[in-house]
Amino acid sequence: MANLNKRYENIEELVQREFDVDETLKLLQQNQNVFWSWGVEKVLRVRNKGLFLLVNGHHHKGWVFIVLGWNDTYSYYLIEDVKSIKKEVTDVYFDELQDRLDKDIEYIEDYK
Numbered sequence: 001m002a003n004l005n006k007r008y009e010n011i012e013e014l015v016q017r018e019f020d021v022d023e024t025l026k027l028l029q030q031n032q033n034v035f036w037s038w039g040v041e042k043v044l045r046v047r048n049k050g051l052f053l054l055v056n057g058h059h060h061k062g063w064v065f066i067v068l069g070w071n072d073t074y075s076y077y078l079i080e081d082v083k084s085i086k087k088e089v090t091d092v093y094f095d096e097l098q099d100r101l102d103k104d105i106e107y108i109e110d111y112k
Contacts, residue, residue, distance in 0.1 A: 011046065011050065011065070012049075014050070014065060014067055014075075014077060015046070015049045015050055015067050016067055016068065016069045016070050016075075017049075017068055017069070017070055018047075018048045018049055018068075019048060019049075019067075019068035020048065021045045021046075021048055021049075021050070021051045022045070024051055024066060024068075024074075024097075025043065025051060027094060027097060027098065028053075028097065028098055028101070030098065031098060034098055034102050034106075035098070037057070037102075037106050038053070038055040038056070038057045038101075038102070038105045038106050039055055039056030039057055039061075039106075040053055040054070040055055041054045041055070041056060042054035049067065050065055050066060050067045051065070051066040051067075052064070052065050052066075053066070055105050055106075057105035057106035058105070058106045058107075058108055059104060059105055059106060059107075060078050060086070060087075060104060060105045062078065062079055062080055062081075062086075063078075063079040064076055064077070064078055064079070064101065064105065065077045065079060066097075069090065069091070071091070073090070073091045073092055073093055074092040074093075074094065074097050075088070075089065075090040075091070075092065076088075076089050076092065076097075076100075076101060076104075077089075078104060078105075087104060089104070
């Protein structure tokens with residue numbers, strides 16, 4: 001699940017298939033309070049192949065890259081610097097995506 005400091009040379013190495021990036025963004029924004037708690041500063045679309053979010057959360061500050069796999073599940077990567085993956089999460093179903101991202105970016109028990 002987690003590959004700390006895994007290196008990649010080209011973002012295309014992480015991409016599997018094309019998908020509707022705007023639809024995924026709407027999915028992430030269904031609960032506006034959660035989405036904005038991540039401190040989203042930028043949203044970048046990569047030619048219907050990926051979605052970058054620049055976040056400033058409690059657990060992760062930096063880029064999150066979201067892609068859709070061949071098996072119709074999402075993968076996301078917490079990127080620490082330009083070419084270093086801090087965490088890789090795969091096989092995330094669409095209805096779990098926001099919650100799983102929230103746990104890696106922002107969520108703490110005191111928020112209950």
